[in-house]
Amino acid sequence: MSGSPATAEVTREAVPGPAPSRVVVINDRSLAFGGAxxxxxxxxxxxxxxxxxxxxxxxxxxxxxxxxEAGISVHALGGKRLLEAGALASLRRGLYNPATLDLVGDLxxxxxxxxxxxHLHTWSQILSPAVFRALEPVRERLFVSAHDFFLTCPNGAYALFRQGRTCPHVPLGLAxxxxxxxxxxxxxKLWRVARQTVQARTLRYRDAAPRVLAxxxxxRPLLVRGGVPDAAITTVPNPIHPWSTTRIAAERNRAFVFVGRLNEEKGPDLAARAARAAGVPLLVIGDGPLLERLQRDHPEVRFAGxxxxxxxxxxxxxxxxxxxxxxxPEPYGLVAGEALWSGLPVILTDQALLAADIVIRQAGLACDPRDEAALAGAMARLAGDDALTERMSRNAFSRTADLGHSTESWTDALLDAYAAVLAEAMPARAA
Structure with a gap:
């Protein structure tokens, strides 16, 4: 499921229209434990x-x-994530949390x-699909950021986790x-299907609203497969804050690095085994449920937490x-953008949507990470070729600017999207 180059909608002229009088940012959590x-x-x-x-x-x-401290007003539900609540409460509130109706409706x-x-970001852990019913009165002015595929897919990833491959099926279809x-x-899985069914009944698209920001x-084709109208989708790549404003001279370094949560989905165990097979040093930055096992099985790896x-x-x-x-299939992967803009080549799964963008710019390598020999071979290839590593490092630093936004241009893109919707809503309201 390699992605095509992400340049089509990155460069946009500012859309004339009114600035919002207020933006309500809606999200399951107020403390950042993940990218969304x-x-x-x-x-x-x-x-x-x-x-x-x-x-x-x-x-x-x-x-x-x-x-x-920033002076931003907060309205809080006071709920817990599904894994932190009791089993019965999680089953019930995960499907439909009535408290969300009260909180959002009152606001x-x-x-x-x-x-x-x-602007809704995440809802699957606390707010539940009830958030869409609560936001129905303001559907024309609602934006939903698709950080993953929970908008359409029961497991949020279009992934067959047991089979280790991507999913070809239509969400909620017989297959x-x-x-x-x-x-x-x-x-x-059946509980997730039930939640997705509830969501499909509470989230209704009419006249390309609400707007979905991919x-x-x-x-886009994966969202459309799950029932999102094509006209409702706008691509707004993530903002990237590089680790370095000058190119990291990767060709002078030896250690490979993994940055992210240490869980099965992210594949830190695959990185560790491949590094061992390739005979290269590995630095792992992050924490998660696999940490103790990785430390036990791979004493040669440096763990920074x-x-x-x-x-x-x-x-x-x-x-x-x-x-x-x-x-x-990673929809984006912020760490990849941070690495590229700093001059670090990236070795990633060929299922990542950024894979084709990176490979075509010769800024990294893509392979099937479940093929450990292929992953180890990619690491050994860069480890043994300083000229190739330098070329990819320079390409990463100079040829990937279109793969993301700066924080300023990202803010501009959000305001442009908001202004376009408000400009459309005003004549409709007047009529």
């Missing part, structure tokens, strides 16, 4: 810095001090006006229902390349 929440929080801060009033509506306790009744834009693709059990152009952004930037200056062997 980090982007939701970043958008709130950047929009607020542009002088636009921002409200952050969150499913958790809303205890992020950075929001209060709309008290504060909505024709210039308010609503989908008959396939055990879940990491846990078929019973859990982070890569290659997400989870690190703040500035520490990651220091550590990767000694890296030769980033290894990103995800077991499922």
């Amino acid at each position: 929440t980090g982007l939701a929080l970043l958008s709130a801060r950047l929009l607020h810095a542009r002088g636009i009033p921002v409200t952050y509506l969150t499913g958790d306790e809303g205890e992020n001090p950075a929001l209060a 709309i009744r008290r504060h909505d006006d024709p210039g308010t834009v609503y 989908c229902l008959a396939t055990q693709c879940d990491r846990r059990s078929y019973a859990h 982070i890569h152009a290659a997400m 989870r690190q703040p952004a500035d520490a990651v930037a220091r550590l990767v200056r000694d890296a030769r390349a980033l290894v990103m062997p995800s077991r499922y």
Whole structure:
């Protein structure tokens, strides 16, 4: 499922139209433990810095001090993620959380006006599909960011986790229902199918609304397969903050680096085994459920744990390349962009939507990460060829600017999208 180059919708002229009177950013969590929440929080801060009033509506306790310090108002549900709540509560609230209706409905009744834009990021852990029913009155001014595929796919990844390959089926079709693709059990798959069915009944598209913001152009056919109208989709690549503003001289370094959560989906175990087979050093930056096992099985690997952004930037200056062997189709992968813009070549799964973009620019290598010999071969190839590594490093640094946004251009892109919808809504409201 390699993606096509992501350049089609990156360069856009500013869309004339009114600025929003307020943006309501909606997200399951207020503390960033993943990329989607980090982007939701970043958008709130950047929009607020542009002088636009921002409200952050969150499913958790809303205890992020950075929001209060920035002067961003917070409306919190006080809920827990599915794995943190009791089993019965998780089953029930995961399907449809009625408290979400009260929280979102109260906010709309008290504060909505024709210039308010609503931007939903994540909902599957706390807010539940009830959020779409709650947002129905403002559907024409609603944006949904597709950070993954939970908008259309029961397991959120179009992945057959048990079979180790991508899914060819139509979500909620007969083949989908008959396939055990879940990491846990078929019973859990059926629960996810039930949740997706509830979501399909609460999320209705009419006249290309709500608008869906895809982070890569290659997400479009997969979203359409799951029922999102093509006219509703706009590609807005993620913002990238590089680890280094000058090119990291990767050809002078020896160690490969993995950056991310240490779980099965991200494939840190594949990276460790491939590094051992290739005879190359590996640095692993991150934390997660596989950490203890990896430390036990791979004492030759250096584990740095989870690190703040500035520490990651220091550590990767000694890296030769980033290894990103995800077991499922990554829609984007922020660390890949951060590495490329810093001059680090990237070795990634050929199922990643960025794979074709990186390979065509000769800024890295793509392979099937489940083929450990191929992954080890890719690492050995870069380890043994300084000229190739330097060429890929320079290409990564100079030829990948179109694969993402700066924080400023990303903010511009969001405001352009909001302005276009508000410009369309005003004549309709007047009529």
